[in-house]
Amino acid sequence: MINPTIISHLDETEKGWEGCLSVPGIRGQVPRYREIEVEYGDRHGNIHRQVFTDFVARIVQHEADHLNGIVFVDRVETTRDLVTEQEYQKLISVD
Template sequence: MFAPSLHKIFNQKTQKLTVYQLGNPALSEIAKPISDVSDREIQQLIDEMLITLKESKGVGLAAPQVGRSLQLIIIASHPNERYPNAPQMEPTAMINPKIISYSGQTEKGWEGCLSVPMIRGLVPRDRQIEVEYTDRQGDRQVSQLTDFVARIFQHEYDHLEGKVFLDRVENTLDLATEAEYQKLWQ
């Protein structure tokens, strides 16, 4: 599972990666599929992304955010200071992910991004999606994702398409600084 793996990763002194910020051209590229999941460099990238995500207090991370134009995302929902009501789940690496179907029922929700610091936006997303991906062991997985976890997936999937959440905000009135967002929730 991921818990022993994460402990092992920390013991190996895996490095935290630099998260690219809004304006970096790498965030606008369409990510390329990964052909060999077992490749040592891909496995190391997964480990480094797990560390980066944990140390950044994020709930999701896409390879383009760390300068790698590859179809790889990590979903790691957990309650934290940025998302206190997030559900708890094991960090999951998703390689070559695809959205198979959308529920058609959308809801606006607040999103932030490690690549767009200090800004939050109300973004409409489908409440339920069915996804398929390859896990880090090379096995094909199909999952139904709902609510916050579905939102994380769609947010990270956008990064693979060269988009950030700001591209989905419908109105500038749906934007807030992190400080104003925090006042709304206190």
Template sequence: MTELSPIIQLGNPLLRRKAARVENIQDQQIQKLINDLMTTVNKSNGVGIAAPQIAESLRLFIVASRPNPRYPDAPEMQAIAMINPEIIGHSTEIVKDWEGCLSVPGIRGLVPRYQRVEVEYADSSGRQQKQELTNFVARIFQHEYDHLDGLVFLDRVESTEELMTEEEYQKQIVKSSEASTNSSR
């Protein structure tokens, strides 16, 4: 049975640990972990979650972009488990955009990320995959990949002036985005 796992918060030393490689993807515990992560990201209105965020220090995360209250403009995609992922190439173009994190509740930050990344990973069946990700989905991948190396988005924010509370983000950024979308219809 899949469970909603407790998400550890900033300050927990497990968030700062470099995660270990997954050795046996077919192991029942790994398959259960993947299912638990899928359930947790879905029920938490996240667009991604890494195993270290639920206190499992393994190189595994879920990318699950879809519109939700935290990310109303997120593109829709099938949730994917990415195991032992690697970034094998990236664009030179770096874009700053707002990020939040289930392990850092209540805060958003402007984070510079590559616009495009080429990645390799094993899927939940153990098959090697290679993909090019762009824009928001590339941002999710990079954010979750950081978790595997003990980093959180706050480590990438260039200035404390580029931080805001979730409440202000919803008022200023989401509302202005909705207003401009409605006026262009």
């Protein structure tokens, strides 16, 4: 997926846990669009349009943000939505 551009999205967002190798030791609840339509190129120069939903839509939004210098901690609504990796591991083991 080369130069992805989110060309449309549903207004509905959902918070979900994210982490990132660029921000080690921290996890956060990040709001993302549940459904996005993305235009991107492939390695052969072909242009594609594809709809992604839920977890895959979250990944594409996270990675597309990187291309624009944005990391997930920039997207959390409040610092209360940030936890350490240790706290995160406790939280998901209870669920």
